[in-house]
Amino acid sequence: NGLSTTNNGNSVSNNNGVPAASNNTVSSDTNSVEKEETVFLSQRKILVLSISYFSTFTLIHSQTVDLLMQESGCRLEHPSATKFRNHVMEGEWDKAESDLNELKALMHSPSAIVRMKFLLLQQKYLEYLEDAKVLEALQVLRAELTPLKYNTERIHILSGYLMCSHAEDLRVKADWEGKGTASRTKLLDKLQTYLPPSVMLPPRRLQTLLRQAVELQRERCLYHNTKLDSGLDSVSLLLDHACSRKQFPCYTQQILTEHCNEVWFCKFSNDGTKLATGSKDTTVIVWHVDTSHQLKLMKTLEGHAYGVSYLAWSPDDSYLIACGPDDCSELWLWNIQTGDLRIKMSQSHEDSLTSVAWNPDGKRFVTGGQRGQFYQCDLDGNLLDSWEGVRVQCLWCLGDTRTVLASDTHQRIRGYNFEDLTDRNIVQEDHPIMSFTVSKNGRLALLNVATQGVHLWDLHDRVLVRKYQGVTQGFYTIHSCFGGHNEDFIASGSEDHKVYIWHKRSELPIAELTGHTRTVNCVSWNPVVPGLLASASDDGTVRIWGPAPFLDIQDTEGLNECCSMDS
Structure with a gap:
């Protein structure tokens, strides 16, 4: 042929x-x-x-662009779309409306023409108002916009702009840039969403694809621990994104040795400027985090009759509550600014007050223990409400200011509403829940489960999301935490003397921090400085972890404890 x-x-x-x-x-x-x-x-x-x-x-x-199109035989958009673009940018609204009739045959959804026409006429109406052409604007509103019978609620709002006394008032009330290139470009971006890409390419499409690629690489980077910049200027497009492990908080920056016995708990303040540590030696030490992220002793709070096994900062960080072990019936509320004990609360010598949580309003707190006490109190220690017969292991107040989560001896977490005195089951495990914490958005809960390790639960859907591997968890009370930028990471102590860190979406640890010589009871991630982590251990020390220093880590004495996983 x-x-x-x-x-x-x-x-x-x-x-x-x-x-x-x-x-x-x-x-x-x-x-x-x-x-x-x-x-x-x-x-x-x-x-x-x-x-x-x-x-x-x-x-x-x-001319270079024209030559590229000529030699390649490519065109950016349909000729009708080019006309439409030019007429919109020049403010020739009648011609732009006529162009829509040509574009209608090229569209997948011809009904979108009404929405596009509404956007065009809205811009036309606002520009008439800005030019003080009230009669022309009124004509557009009555004879062109209203007959479309589309978005009548918006038409009522537009009619209210007729009362604007001057152009600046109009721009403010309408949240509009005013007549000109800026508002027309914004309008064109909205109009393009209704057109197929074969007719008119979406604006800044290449930049959008590159930004999506960068964001995906960052999401897949297990060590990315900084704020995501949506711009392209801050990244290299010539190489794939990959954070170094040395940028991650897995190197010992400080060893705090002021406690003279086992350290049971540590917690950064909500503003990240302080760290509180509680010990078997019955003291609470409050440390100041300076601008170089070094910790310096700020106050030592003494006078507790028992060791300090749990600490909770008030929402504004002005108060700190300390609890003791199982045989402790007292709770201490400290004023951090003055270092004075505000109250020492005890309802009964038979009580066991081992856990506490602040209500988000900062005016109330809940406390309880395994002997069946579950109280809600004010800042003066007055009993506001109580729940009988709940053997509490750990507590957390949700952001709705009404619901308190409590893990108990029945291997579950229940939600208790102190306003209407209702409760419901949220999490059910097969083994004892030794401790738990909740993410900032209240969606996820992190549980340390006896003999099982660290479990991640979705509180809204009430499902187990993930079981994290590696940690050694027996029947010791170990406190894990969310942390890092956007709370993308999870850290936990372990009975094998290590601190384990996971990316939230990965079951395998991305770092194992060595240096402690006995069980690591608690970890706390600084909520403001993503690269700062604290761990408290039975070896009597608190370790502060951060990124690798600028100097050679292997040649520096005292800083050779780092990630045990291969780099």
Whole structure:
């Protein structure tokens, strides 16, 4: 039939006496052609994206863009879309409305024409008002916008702008940039969402794809621990994003040795400027975090009759509550600014007050223990409410100021409402829940479960999300935490003397921090400084972990305890 195919410089004819290729060869050639056509289409799309970017790049002359389109045979948009774009940017609203009729046949959803027309007429109406052409604006409102019978609520709002006394008042009330390039560009961006990309390419499409690629790489980076910058100027597009392990808080920066016995608990303040540590030696030490992220002793709170096994900062960090072990019937409320004991609360010598949680309003707190006490109190220690017969292991107040979560001896977490005195089951485990903590948004709960390790639960859906591997958890009370930027990470102490860190979405640890010589009872991640982590241990020390120092970590004495996992 006179057709020929050329492949790699070799011509294979199929006419006038030349033997025809076998079926396998024809099939292979057909597949090859289809593959080349697919590649060609893909290349054309990339080229269109590039030309579209060049067209907005002020350093490239428009003639260069025209030449690229001419030589490649590509076009950025349909000619009707080009007319429409120009008429919108020039404020020629009647012509732009006429262009919509041409675009209607090219659209997947012709009903979108009404929405596009409404946006055009809204801009036209606002520009008339800004120019003080009230009669013309009123005509647009009555004769053009209202007959569309679309978004009547918005039309009522638009009619209210007729009362604006001057242009600035209009721009403020309408949240509008005013007549000109800025508002028309914004309008065009909205209009383009209704058009297929084959008709008009979405604005800044190449930048959008690059930004999505960078964000995906960051999400997949197990060590990314800084704020996500949505701009492209702060990243290199020439290399894939990858954070170094040395940027992660897995190197000992300080060892605090002021306690003279086991350290049972540690907790950073909500503003990240202080760290409180509680010990078997019956003292609470409050440390100040300076601007270089070094910790200095600020206050030592003494006078407790028992060891200090739990601490809770008030929402504004002005107060600190300390609880003791199982045989402790007292609770201490300290004024951190003065260092004075505000109250020592005890309802009965038979009580066991081992856990406490602040209500978000900062005016109330709840406390309880395993002997069946569960109280709500004010700042003066007055009993406001109580719940009988609940053997509390750990407590947390949700942000609704009404619901208190309590883990108990029945291997569950229940939600208790102190306003209507209702309760409901939220989490049920098969083994004792030794402690738990809740994410800032109240959605996730992190549980240390006896003999099982660390479990992540979704409190809204009431499902077990993930079981984290590696940690050694027996029947010791170990406190884990969320932390890092956006609370993307989870840290926990362990009975094998290590601190384990996981990325929230990965069951395997990304770091194992060594240095403690006995059980690590508690970890706390600084809520303001993502690269600062504290751990408290039975070895009597508190370790402060941070990124690797600038100096050679292996040649520095006292700082050779780092991530035990391979770099």
